[in-house]
Structure formats: C-alpha cells, structure tokens
Amino acid sequence: xxxxxxxxxxxxxxxxxxxxxxxxxxxxxxxxxxxxxxxxxxxxxxxxxxxxxxxxxxxxxxxxxxxxxxxxxxxxxxxxxxxxxxxxxxxxxxxxxxxxxxxxxxx
Amino acid sequence: xxxxxxxxxxxxxxxxxxxxxxxxxxxxxxxxxxxxxxxxxxxxxxxxxxxxxxxxxxxxxxxxxxxxxxxxxxxxxxxxxxxxxxxxxxxxxxxxxxxxxxxxxxxxxxxxxxxxxxxxxxxxxxxxxxxxxxxxxxxxxxxxxxxxxxxxxxxxxxxxxxxxxxxxxxxxxxxxxxxxxxxxxxxxxxxxxxxxxxxxxxxxxxxxxxxxxxxxxxxxxxxxxxxxxxxxxxxxxxxx
Amino acid sequence: xxxxxxxxxxxxxxxxxxxxxxxxxxxxxxxxxxxxxxxxxxxxxxxxxxxxxxxxxxxxxxxxxxxxxxxxxxxxxxxxxxxxxxxxxxxxxxxxxxxxxxxxxxxxxxxxxxxxxxxxxxxxxxxxxxxxxxxxxxxxxxxxxxxxxxxxxxxxxxxxxxxxxxxxxxxxxxxxxxxxxxxxxxx
Numbered sequence: 362x363x364x365x366x367x368x369x370x371x372x373x374x375x376x377x378x379x380x381x382x383x384x385x386x387x388x389x390x391x392x393x394x395x396x397x398x399x400x401x402x403x404x405x406x407x408x409x410x411x412x413x414x415x416x417x418x419x420x421x422x423x424x425x426x427x428x429x430x431x432x433x434x435x436x437x438x439x440x441x442x443x444x445x446x447x448x449x450x451x452x453x454x455x456x457x458x459x460x461x462x463x464x465x466x467x468x
Numbered sequence: 469x470x471x472x473x474x475x476x477x478x479x480x481x482x483x484x485x486x487x488x489x490x491x492x493x494x495x496x497x498x499x500x501x502x503x504x505x506x507x508x509x510x511x512x513x514x515x516x517x518x519x520x521x522x523x524x525x526x527x528x529x530x531x532x533x534x535x536x537x538x539x540x541x542x543x544x545x546x547x548x549x550x551x552x553x554x555x556x557x558x559x560x561x562x563x564x565x566x567x568x569x570x571x572x573x574x575x576x577x578x579x580x581x582x583x584x585x586x587x588x589x590x591x592x593x594x595x596x597x598x599x600x601x602x603x604x605x606x607x608x609x610x611x612x613x614x615x616x617x618x619x620x621x622x623x624x625x626x627x628x629x630x631x632x633x634x635x636x637x638x639x640x641x642x643x644x645x646x647x648x649x650x651x652x653x654x655x656x657x658x659x660x661x662x663x664x665x666x667x668x669x670x671x672x673x674x675x676x677x678x679x680x681x682x683x684x685x686x687x688x689x690x691x692x693x694x695x696x697x698x699x700x701x702x703x704x705x706x707x708x
Numbered sequence: 709x710x711x712x713x714x715x716x717x718x719x720x721x722x723x724x725x726x727x728x729x730x731x732x733x734x735x736x737x738x739x740x741x742x743x744x745x746x747x748x749x750x751x752x753x754x755x756x757x758x759x760x761x762x763x764x765x766x767x768x769x770x771x772x773x774x775x776x777x778x779x780x781x782x783x784x785x786x787x788x789x790x791x792x793x794x795x796x797x798x799x800x801x802x803x804x805x806x807x808x809x810x811x812x813x814x815x816x817x818x819x820x821x822x823x824x825x826x827x828x829x830x831x832x833x834x835x836x837x838x839x840x841x842x843x844x845x846x847x848x849x850x851x852x853x854x855x856x857x858x859x860x861x862x863x864x865x866x867x868x869x870x871x872x873x874x875x876x877x878x879x880x881x882x883x884x885x886x887x888x889x890x891x892x893x894x895x
Contacts, residue, residue, distance in 0.1 A: 399807060410842060421811045421818075423842025428507035431571050435510045435564045436491065439517065442560045443666060446553075450673045457680035458471075464684070499874045503840060511872055573865050574838030580779055588765060595761045601754055635888040636779045636801065638848055640870040649874035 396422060476672035483665030490658030498651050510568045512652070516660035517564060521557035524550055524667045525593065525624050532617035535610055541682050542675070544610040549674030551596050551617060553667045558590045573638055582639035585627045592620035606682070780848050782887045784826035794855050800829065801848040801867065802886050809843060822847060822859070824887040831859045840866040846886040
C-alpha cells in the first residue's frame with residue numbers, strides 16, 4: 362500500500378520530467394510559414410506562396426484543392442451524352458429493320 | 469435472315485478503345501495540373517470535344533454542298549446524321565465549359581465573345597434540325613437541310629477564330645503543343661481521335677436508320693401499295 | 709411488279725436497300741409516319757421552337773455581342789477616362805499586382821491591385837475569390853470605380869493563360885496576356 366502511494370506521488374514528477382519534451386516538439390510549429398506576410402517564417406528560403414509545400418492550400422496561392430466532383434460531373438455527363446445518343450440511334454435502327462422484316466413476312 | 473456485319477462497327481470499336489485508354493490516362497495516370505489540380509483533368513475532355521464539334525460540323529458543310537449537287541438520299545442521311553452528332557458535341561461542349569468555368573473562372577457563365585458564339589452555334593444547328601421537320605417531302609427536306617447547314621456553318625470559323633479576333637474575353641486563346649505539358653499530349657490526342665471516330669460511327673448509324681426509313685417510304689409509295697387498318701404497308705396482289 | 713428495293717441505292721459503306729433516287733425525290737414519296745409535315749400540335753411546337761431560337765439569337769447578337777465587343781477595359785484605359793468613369797458599370801481586366809493581395813477570410817474582405825503596363829487600380833471585393841486567384845494571374849472584375857479611385861466589385865472572375873503545365877515543367881512567368889488589343893493579337 363505504501364509502495365503504491367509513493368508510486369502515485371511519482372506520477373506528477375514523471376509528467377514534469379516529460380513536459381519539456383512536449384514544449385520542444387511544439388516549438389517548430391510556432392515557426393510555421395505564414396502564407397501572406399512576405400516573411401520566410403519557417404526559414405526554408407521560400408517566401409509565402411513560393412513555399413509550395415506549406416502554402417499550396419492557402420486560399421490566395423492559386424492552387425485548386427480537390428475538385429474531383431467537377432471532373433466526375435464533366436466526364437459523367439459526356440459519357441451519358443454519347444451513350445444516350447448511341448442507344449437512341451441503335452434502337453431506332455433496330456426498330457426500323459424489324460418493321461421491314463415484318464413487312465417482308467406479311468408479303 | 470442473317471444480316472451482314474456493318475463495317476462501321478470497326479470504327480466504333482477502335483474509337484471506344486481509344487477513348488477508354490485516353491480517359492484512363494487522363495483520369496488516373498497523368499499528374500495533376502499546376503494550379504488547376506485535379507480539376508485540370510477536364511481539359512482532356514473539353515478540348516477534344518471542341519475540336520471535334522467544329523470538325524464534324526465541317527463535315528456536315530461538305531456533305532451539304534455535295535447533297536445539293538447529287539441529291540442522293542444517302543448524302544441527305546449522312547448530312548442529317550453529322551448535324552445531329554455536331555449538335556450533340558456542341559451541347560456537351562457548352563455544358564462542360566460551364567461546369568469547368570465554375571471552379572476555375574469562378575462563374576458558370578459570362579457574356580464573353582467565345583461563349584456567345586459557341587451558344588449561337590448550338591442554337592443555329594438545332595435550328596437546322598427543326599427546319600428539317602417543316603419540309604413536305606424528302607426532296608424538299610434535303611434542300612432545306614443542306615441550305616440551312618451552309619448558312620449555319622458561317623459561325624464555325626467565327627467560333628474558332630474569335631479568340632484571335634477579339635482577344636479580350638475570359639476564354640483562353642488557342643493552346644499549342646508548347647503551352648501544354650508534354651505529359652499531357654498523348655491522352656489529349658487519344659481522346660481527340662477517339663471522339664472523331666465515335667462521331668463518324670454515330671453519323672453512319674444514324675444515316676443507316678434514315679435510309680432504312682426511306683426504304684419503308686419507298687415501299688408504301690410503291691405502285692399498288694396500300695395501308696392496312698394498322699397503318700402497315702400492304703401490297704396488292706400478294707393478298708389473294 | 710418490281711419491288712422498290714431492287715433498284716435501291718446503297719450507301720458506299722452499306723449493303724442495305726434504300727429508296728431509289730426517283731422515288732426519293734418525288735413529292736408523293738413520303739414516309740407514312742416520319743416524313744409528313746408536322747400537323748396540329750406538332751406544327752405549333754416546331755413554330756414555337758423556331759421563334760424561341762430566332763428570339764434568343766437576336767437577343768444574343770444585340771444584347772450580347774454588341775456590348776461585349778470590348779469585353780473589359782484595361783487599367784490604363786479606365787484611368788484615361790478620368791472622372792467620366794466614376795460610378796459607371798464596367799468590367800476591368802488586368803494582372804493581379806505582386807505583393808498586393810490582402811485577404812481577410814474572417815470578414816470575407818479582399819483587397820488587391822490590378823495592373824497593366826501603364827496603370828494600377830486598387831480593387832476591393834467582398835466575396836471569396838476563386839481558388840485560381842493569385843499574384844500575377846489575370847482577373848476580370850465587374851463593378852465601378854469610386855471618386856476615391858478604388859474599384860468596388862461584386863463579381864471577380866479569373867482569366868488564366870493558355871498554359872496547362874504539369875509539376876516540374878517550365879512555366880512562363882510575368883506574362884501579360886490581359887492587355888492584348890486587336891492590333892497585337894498575333895503574339
């Protein structure tokens with residue numbers, strides 16, 4: 362029981378010991394590139410939008426994000442257009458041929 | 469009765485395979501475009517559609533002139549088929565452009581010279597098809613279709629050159645091999661040739677349908693032919 | 709009796725029988741369903757369709773093309789108009805000047821400068837810009853210029869160049885494709 366209590370008092374001490382590491386891990390995040398301040402915040406030699414790695418998703422850096430739905434809309438619509446017309450003329454031709462065959466039979 | 473294999477299916481199958489390959493390249497293989505990202509993949513559908521819409525309507529123009537001279541039903545049929553395919557391509561072109569304009573230009577539509585002339589192209593050739601339905605007989609129908617096609621064709625060079633004549637607009641000027649990444653050339657060319665072949669296939673199939681109807685026409689107009697109660701052709705002399 | 713398809717014409721690529729040319733061109737020869745002139749509702753429909761087509765064509769030509777022969781003014785042209793331009797509804801087109809973009813997403817407030825070779829105009833917008841919007845790209849803005857020289861816009865459009873490049877390609881920088889006129893369009 363006593364051992365357990367000492368173990369419990371140890372926990373805060375352990376956390377204290379660990380905390381500087383947490384601060385260390387967070388510090389580079391403070392120097393993340395800000396994409397519209399004309400300053401090379403993260404020190405990689407690239408300023409603002411030129412820092413493609415960090416700023417490509419920033420709104421005024423001129424890079425469209427995602428957008429597959431537009432692509433699917435255009436391709437889907439075009440395929441539907443081709444297929445729909447192909448189906449229309451194929452069925453029409455088959456109907457006309459069947460009519461002719463029926464007429465031949467009637468004679 | 470077994471029907472002979474229609475040779476235009478060879479063109480159709482090649483077109484379909486090329487379109488499948490071109491679209492697979494365009495959608496899944498080539499890298500996303502600078503600035504456009506994935507949305508840039510619309511390029512591989514929109515540009516070939518535009519080329520082929522103008523190309524197929526140029527074919528209609530040639531067929532129209534020929535049909536006025538030779539007055540052949542087969543030319544009338546091919547002319548009508550090609551105008552229909554041209555209208556289909558132009559309609560797709562305008563809608564594709566509108567969808568692509570939303571994420572890139574930021575708008576669905578604006579009164580830019582290229583966009584206006586393309587819309588006029590669609591309306592003009594839809595007008596050719598509706599003029600056809602006004603004609604009283606097949607000879608008149610051929611004449612009207614051909615003349616209307618030739619008149620409507622005036623807009624085709626205008627659509628093509630307007631970006632040069634009126635460079636101020638929202639639509640891009642012509643792109644050249646030098647302004648398009650070499651990574652993109654193959655998919656673009658495959659899709660362009662594929663859509664041309666599919667357009668030719670559709671024109672042929674439509675023409676066949678029209679000629680099949682002509683055959684029925686000739687049957688009902690044949691000497692001694694009469695219509696039975698259901699409106700089907702009956703030939704006198706066969707009945708007894 | 710000769711059956712019509714015995715003297716039928718065939719397509720160059722086909723073998724199927726079709727009407728002979730004489731029958732095709734004779735006024736009586738007509739398909740019982742397809743060829744007859746549109747009657748009643750059908751004729752009305754076609755007439756309405758033609759009228760709508762003609763009206764929209766006229767509208768496009770008169771309302772669209774005429775107003776849009778000069779689709780946008782360049783900053784130099786708008787500046788040259790001086791006080792006459794104040795308050796008038798126009799389109800302004802030019803390149804987005806370098807280091808001029810100030811975008812505040814919280815207030816949806818966008819400020820930037822549009823320039824050509826000779827002039828630069830401050831533009832204020834209160835909408836989310838298209839994702840293509842960036843320094844050095846062409847833009848067309850609809851709105852009017854105030855007496856303070858600031859162009860207020862309600863509609864911002866991006867006009868990109870005809871370059872479609874992949875990552876790693878050489879891109880042309882500092883293009884000015886927005887101030888082209890009829891005379892120098894050959895470039």
